[in-house]
Amino acid sequence: MRKVITYGTFDLLHYGHINLLKRAKEQGDYLIVALSTDEFNRGKGKECYFSYEERRKLLEAIRYVDLVIPETCWEQKISDVQEFKVDVFVMGDDWQGKFDFLQDLCQVVYLPRTPEISTTQIKKDLEK
Numbered sequence: 001m002r003k004v005i006t007y008g009t010f011d012l013l014h015y016g017h018i019n020l021l022k023r024a025k026e027q028g029d030y031l032i033v034a035l036s037t038d039e040f041n042r043g044k045g046k047e048c049y050f051s052y053e054e055r056r057k058l059l060e061a062i063r064y065v066d067l068v069i070p071e072t073c074w075e076q077k078i079s080d081v082q083e084f085k086v087d088v089f090v091m092g093d094d095w096q097g098k099f100d101f102l103q104d105l106c107q108v109v110y111l112p113r114t115p116e117i118s119t120t121q122i123k124k125d126l127e128k
């Protein structure tokens with residue numbers, strides 16, 4: 001079984017996230033999503049609209065997602081890849097190159113983002 005992992009906040013879930021998760025799953029047979037906790041998001045300067053639990057339930061309802069685990073810190077990626085015997089690490093290309101240190105452990109794939117949509121853009125549009 002070829003295992004894939006990806007990381008993110010996935011707040012105000014939208015089709016850009018779904019496009020990413022679909023293509024991440026296509027890299028293997030089993031997709032793990034490490035979901036940023038509310039605490040970790042505050043560290044990223046992000047205040048989420050949906051709590052971790054709400055975002056976890058949304059992700060678990062997606063057909064491409066097989067397991068959701070918490071992302072509590074930047075440093076957990078190496079141990080996650082080892083613990084879950086991950087074959088492929090996937091992120092959107094806004095992170096291009098940032099996780100190449102994982103190449104010793106697994107394949108690292110950066111996928112093109114869906115350009116026109118983002119959680120920030122949704123919030124801005126709703127404020128109008």
Ligand code: C2G
Binds near residue numbers: 007016092094113114
């Ligand atoms: N994404 C995308 N297209 C968009 C928006 C997001 O492909 N229009 C991708 C991002 O590139 C990322 C994933 O969806 O791979 C989740 O995006 P965010 O929730 O914004 O995650 P981020 O804040 O980038 O957190 O340790 C890594 C971090 O947790 C990543």
